[in-house]
Amino acid sequence: MAINWFKYSAPSAFYGLAGKLVPWFAWSSAILFAIGLYISFFVAPTDATQGEAYRIMFIHVPASILSMFIYLIMAGYAALGLVFNTRLSSMMATALAPTGALFAFISLWSGAMWGKPMWGAWWVWDARLTSELILLFLYFGFIALHASIDDPRRADRAAALLAIVGSVNVPIIYFSVKWWNTLHQGATIKFTGTSMHVAMQQALWLMMLACWCYVIAVTLTRVRSIILERERNTQWVAELEEVRS
Amino acid sequence: MTMLGAGNKLSPLGLLSLVIRRDLVLAMRRRADVLTTLVFFVMVVSLFPLGVGPELDMLRKMAPGVVWVAALLASMLSLGRLFSADYLDGTLEQILLAPQSLSLLVLGKILAHWMVSGLPLVLIAPVLGLQFDMSAQALWVLIAALLLGTPILSMIGAVGAALTLGLRGGGVLVSLLVLPLCIPVLIFGAGAVEAVSTGMSVVSHLSLLGAMLLLALVFTPWVTAQALRISME
Numbered sequence: 383m384a385i386n387w388f389k390y391s392a393p394s395a396f397y398g399l400a401g402k403l404v405p406w407f408a409w410s411s412a413i414l415f416a417i418g419l420y421i422s423f424f425v426a427p428t429d430a431t432q433g434e435a436y437r438i439m440f441i442h443v444p445a446s447i448l449s450m451f452i453y454l455i456m457a458g459y460a461a462l463g464l465v466f467n468t469r470l471s472s473m474m475a476t477a478l479a480p481t482g483a484l485f486a487f488i489s490l491w492s493g494a495m496w497g498k499p500m501w502g503a504w505w506v507w508d509a510r511l512t513s514e515l516i517l518l519f520l521y522f523g524f525i526a527l528h529a530s531i532d533d534p535r536r537a538d539r540a541a542a543l544l545a546i547v548g549s550v551n552v553p554i555i556y557f558s559v560k561w562w563n564t565l566h567q568g569a570t571i572k573f574t575g576t577s578m579h580v581a582m583q584q585a586l587w588l589m590m591l592a593c594w595c596y597v598i599a600v601t602l603t604r605v606r607s608i609i610l611e612r613e614r615n616t617q618w619v620a621e622l623e624e625v626r627s
Numbered sequence: 628m629t630m631l632g633a634g635n636k637l638s639p640l641g642l643l644s645l646v647i648r649r650d651l652v653l654a655m656r657r658r659a660d661v662l663t664t665l666v667f668f669v670m671v672v673s674l675f676p677l678g679v680g681p682e683l684d685m686l687r688k689m690a691p692g693v694v695w696v697a698a699l700l701a702s703m704l705s706l707g708r709l710f711s712a713d714y715l716d717g718t719l720e721q722i723l724l725a726p727q728s729l730s731l732l733v734l735g736k737i738l739a740h741w742m743v744s745g746l747p748l749v750l751i752a753p754v755l756g757l758q759f760d761m762s763a764q765a766l767w768v769l770i771a772a773l774l775l776g777t778p779i780l781s782m783i784g785a786v787g788a789a790l791t792l793g794l795r796g797g798g799v800l801v802s803l804l805v806l807p808l809c810i811p812v813l814i815f816g817a818g819a820v821e822a823v824s825t826g827m828s829v830v831s832h833l834s835l836l837g838a839m840l841l842l843a844l845v846f847t848p849w850v851t852a853q854a855l856r857i858s859m860e
Contacts, residue, residue, distance in 0.1 A: 521805040526803050528759040532795050544804060547786060547850060553806050556775070559813035562818060618707045 393470050393609045394618045400602040402485055407602070412517035418588030426581040428505035435499045437492055440585050442492040443484045444593040449517060450481035452597065456524070457549035470605075473612070475545065476528055477604040481597055482581045483521035509560040534612060537566035640726055646735025647742070654714070654743040658787035660708060665747045668701040672755045683760045690759035691769065691820035695813050698748050698773065702780040703802045705744035709736065709781075709788045710855070711797075723859055733855065734848040735786045738778075765823040768833075775836040776816040782847035783808050789854035811839060 390396045423439040429436040446500050457476040463472035493511060494504045504510065524541055530538035620626070633665055637645065676686055677694045683757035713719040713736075724730055728852070752773055753766045791797040819832035 403819070430652065439824065516810060519803075523804040524802055527790060530791075530800055536857060543786075543850065543854055543857065544790060549809065550846075551811075554811050558835075562814040565821060570820050619637045621797070 384606035391398040391468050391470050393473070393613055394616075396470055397606055397609050400606050404599050404602050404606075407599035411592050411599055414588050414592035414595060415429075418585055421581055421588065422585040426585050432500060438492050438522075440589045442489060442496060443586060444488040444590045446514065448588070448593055448597060449482055449489050449514065452478055452485065453517060453545075453552070454549060456482060456587070460538075460545040462562060463541055464546070465621045466541040469486060469538075469612070470609075472542060473605050473608045474601070475542065477601045477608055478597075479521055479525050481527070483601055485526065485593075486518040486521060488539060490518065490616065497555055507558050509562075512559045513556045516559070517552070520552075524548070539607065548572070580607040637727075639728075639731055642731060643735045644848075646732055647739045650651060650739030651742065652815050654739070661743045662706075664701050664705045664744050665751060667704055668738070668748050669751060669755065669806070671697040671700060673758065675791050676758070677699040682699065686759045687761060687824070690729055690756060691817040694752055694755060694769065694773075694820075695776075695817040697778060698752070699806070699809055699813060700716055700779060701748060702744060702777065702784055702804065706784040706788045706801050706805070707798050708744075709740050709785055710792055711788075716858075719855070720859065723855065724828040729855070730848040731849045733785065733789075734844075737781050737851070738745040738809070740785070741781040745781055749773040749777060754796065762823070763818075765820055768823050768829050769820045772816045772819040772836060775803070775833060776783070776812045777842050779812050779836075779840050779843045780809055782851075783812075785851045788846055788852055789851045789858060794854070808809050 390399055418440070420475060422437055426437070426440075428434055456475045459471045459475040459478065462468060463470075490511070492513075497506065500505050524545055527544055528537045528541040531540060610619060610625075672693055675689065679685065679689070712720060713722065725732065749770060752769055756766045757768055784801070784805050787801040787808075790804065791801045794800060815832045815835045819829050819836070822829045823833055829854060
């Protein structure tokens with residue numbers, strides 16, 4: 383049996399698939415968040431050295447990891463769109479960007495909330511904090527460039543090129559910031575060799591999964607709106623039930 | 628670009644020098660533009676002592692960072708001129724249609740742009756360094772770092788300038804796109820000068836700047852050429 387691998391690369395086919403998938407991911411995300419938050423607040427024990435404030439990590443760590451992953455995925459989709467000229471890939475990249483920026487922001491914000499009681503400062507020029515901030519700037523650049531070009535095709539391609547240049551630059555930025563930091567000051571606080579309690583690990587994994595599901599649900603919802611907006615003059619959109627009513 | 632009509636017989640280097648000469652002649656006809664960037668650079672650097680106070684100890688410590696940030700801002704300011712004049716009078720379309728390698732033509736434009744907007748900054752920087760009471764050795768390192776670093780700023784900036792060609796609010800947008808990408812240059816450029824005062828190795832910083840320059844030299848003309856094709860289609 384021949385499988386048509388490219389069936390869902392057509393926006394018209396993907397629109398329906400995404401619509402079917404969104405509720406699944408949204409509900410999984412809600413349930414996982416509920417269990418994850420319950421474990422992180424009521425089951426996981428108080429940390430011996432950091433007290434209760436360590437619980438911020440249950441949202442901080444997933445947000446930081448996802449903010450970086452999403453940039454890579456976004457750049458990947460953008461590259462696909464640029465190379466193969468597939469419209470849907472570019473739409474996915476556009477749909478991912480705001481969520482990535484949101485997670486970068488949550489990561490910085492929750493980091494500041496954690497830093498105040500732990501380090502005594504809202505912000506320190508630590509290598510990881512600085513590169514996360516630059517990552518947020520890169521997201522802003524992508525969104526701003528896409529928003530300021532009226533022709534969607536040119537916007538997709540220009541933003542894709544920027545995302546690729548950005549992703550090549552990310553390791554250079556990361557290491558330069560890291561070396562810059564070690565030149566200025568000694569290594570800051572690290573989680574070295576702390577064996578985590580089982581409940582803490584469970585909570586962290588659940589929160590991570592919950593965030594993943596959230597990202598997928600939100601991105602698919604957003605990409606559906608983008609598809610509708612871009613394809614508004616086509617026959618298949620005009621025939622959609624939600625459009626006719 | 629009628630000159631390019633005869634370009635089929637030109638060697639790559641001949642072509643490069645042709646583009647550079649053309650852009651330099653154009654820049655010399657409009658000297659005010661070149662001077663504006665330079666005056667902006669001098670003014671921004673001179674504002675810092677007024678803002679933070681005249682203590683020489685502090686100024687000496689701040690000098691490398693201040694000069695580098697000012698150079699970064701000045702290079703952002705001049706990026707708008709890189710392609711816009713050619714874009715407006717249709718020359719850019721002719722360049723895109725030319726049978727010669729677009730990357731090479733773009734490289735020529737970038738180098739010419741650096742000569743009129745980057746090189747003057749490098750030459751005036753030691754004078755500004757004296758205002759901040761920098762030592763002679765630090766001044767030499769500052770010149771070397773700026774010589775290696777400002778071409779990178781022009782090259783990365785060219786990608787941003789090409790992507791934002793003809794857009795409204797292009798000037799602010801290009802800064803938003805390019806400044807985060809320039810951070811490594813800022814770090815190692817200012818770091819090299821700072822290393823003089825802390826007695827650490829200057830060579831490592833300059834080597835990294837040199838490595839970035841080579842990397843940028845290989846990739847950015849090609850990426851800029853792609854960006855121009857996207858913007859002009």
